[in-house]
Amino acid sequence: MAVLVFAESVDGKFKKSTLEAVSYAKETANLLGTKTIAVSIGNVAEADAKALGNYGAETVYNAPLDKFSPEAFASIIADVAKTENAQVVVFSNNYAGKSITPLVAVKLEAGVASGVVALPNTSAGFSVRKSVFSGKAFADVQLTTPVKVVAITPNSYQVNNNGGEAAVVNYTVNLGNDAWRTQIVETNRVTGKIPLTEAELVVSAGRGLKGPENWTMIEELAEILGAATACSKPVSDMHWRPHEEHVGQTGITIKPNLYIAIGISGAIQHLAGVSSSKVIVAINKDPEAPFFKAADYGIVGDAFEVVPKLIDAAKQLKASSH
């Protein structure tokens, strides 16, 4: 018996979402009275694999692989899950996780829940809470199969660093041609920018900014705070900003610690995608904007006057904390 967790890495380094998933898996293993095993696939050094013990992994299977394919990753994870007789397999519900999770669920004939936001309830069976209706509500889903697969929303579980060292098992990758039917031609990762799906802080703007040329100040504020940038649906529809920045019911649902909405009125579809944020700030010149009802802090004012003041104050704060 074991709780298995996929430990995703980029360029040989584990991501924050990985540390969250390992911490979640450890706590789940404690609830079930079993051990935590991580599967790392990529070019992770043995010392880094051992360090996953800090977050609760007792054993790390380290599989060397120099390229990504959901089929290849799923085969390796399902293989280890069978070897270790895993009863729960944990993923982060980021893009990589989304592409692997369903494949592993089928290989293990496991009930699966994605977008999970809390630890399982094991008092009667195995039930997890996930967000539904794009953030408008939560549902408790009972998984009734012997093996369960869960994919947790990034930034919904804290990273627990309790010290420790994991035992590393070097895994020999042995895959058939079927694992490589999808060939990667080109990968374009934006470097130096925080991916919105995993960001702890988000600065978002809407039609109130009047045009794409006015995003310089939004990007500046985001950069000073160390935040990702986001936008509303109309802004993405008008191609002022790329679609991957669109948060809301038909865009992406995010759960940052801080969401600052500038010049966004707060339509129900937009609020759905951001309402799980821990702290919400609304800045809008219309005092009747619905966003103020969903916000923790609000400023009624023109973005072009307010944002430069925020930039100055944020610069001072950062200068004083160094």
Added chain:
Amino acid sequence: MKILVCISVVPDTTTKITFTDNNTKFNTAGVQFIINPYDELALTRALELTEAQGGTVTAITVGLPDADANIRKALAIGAHDAVRINAEPKDAYFVAAEIAAYAKDKGFDLVLTGRESIDYNGGLVCGILGEMLGLPSVNIVTKIDVNGNEATLIRDIDGGKETVKVALPFVASAQKELTEPRIPNMRGIMAARTKPLAVVEASANKNTAAYNAFELPAPKAGCKMISADNAAELINLLHAEAKVI
């Protein structure tokens, strides 16, 4: 080219979500149902591909008879025929298993889904279908071009994009920007009335999960207002009071 497009019927995006039966059931009273927006993009891209290169588009849904209005809408938009698997769609695994059971011996060159449904947000059907059908799956794509027996796709990855090539047949899920949705015209609506809509009974019956209870998020305690003249105070509050920066 033979394309299967999976359609989920979901509440309209403006729906105020409430629950009944002691928060165990979604309250459908007064709710308008629509084709899941991402599925509509998958359908439109399928039509574009068959219009350019020949072929047929089959729309499939797993649902009870109340889904018929929306599957007819898929026919009005341009699908050549439609299939409804007559079962309550319990979760992604259940739905994908029914579609896989139907599709496995039909020789589809391409199976398309939306990236996720906007009601249960699983985002799982594309991958489950691929695995069950023994086909590669390409998740969350903003481009699908087919050239002979090979397709080029662009998928979203964490913090970027990736271009991939894959041979037909395969499964892919549609993301925004794949194309623009089409509005059915009067001719399409008239034609849809006589297009075939087959009703098939469920056969896989994969029950792996149960939705037991729902809860709405706790309302915010109230919004602390800061005057625009004193906007800098916001940064101090976020640092000292909310402790998020």
